[in-house]
Amino acid sequence: MELQGSRIYVSVGYSSGVFPTNWTMEGPLMKKLGSGLLIAALALGVSSLALAAGKTHDMTVEVVSIDAKAKTITVKDDKGENHTAPLMGAAVSESKTVKVGDKVTVTCKDNEKGEHEGVTAIKKAA
Numbered sequence: 001m002e003l004q005g006s007r008i009y010v011s012v013g014y015s016s017g018v019f020p021t022n023w024t025m026e027g028p029l030m031k032k033l034g035s036g037l038l039i040a041a042l043a044l045g046v047s048s049l050a051l052a053a054g055k056t057h058d059m060t061v062e063v064v065s066i067d068a069k070a071k072t073i074t075v076k077d078d079k080g081e082n083h084t085a086p087l088m089g090a091a092v093s094e095s096k097t098v099k100v101g102d103k104v105t106v107t108c109k110d111n112e113k114g115e116h117e118g119v120t121a122i123k124k125a126a
Contacts (some may be wrong), residue, residue, distance in 0.1 A: 059075075059108060062076045064076050065100060071086060073085060073095060085108065086118040086119070088117070089121075094121060095122055098122055106121065106122050
């Protein structure tokens with residue numbers, strides 16, 4: 001099946017040659033069908049991107065250390081435990097605006113199992 005403008009071409013091959021090999025469907029119904037299929041494909045594409053991106057969550061923590069070369073940050077959570085995570089995306093440049101001892105809110109990216117993959121954003125806590 002192929003969509004060209006307002007026409008949908010359906011190719012069907014029969015060995016006997018009795019039936020036509022190309023049927024053309026056009027008209028308002030086909031335009032709506034084509035638009036509906038396009039919208040559905042876009043919606044599926046966007047939802048699959050969201051799933052591929054994984055889940056995120058925010059944590060308010062204290063900065064213990066930042067290793068710019070290794071692109072990692074070590075933070076202390078509200079239980080007093082230290083956690084080191086890779087800096088990802090915007091967090092790499094945002095890490096330059098914070099210093100040891102600052103209270104910050106970090107956005108953590110998790111994999112499909114809920115395990116931390118890294119820090120994607122850092123904002124100074126209010």
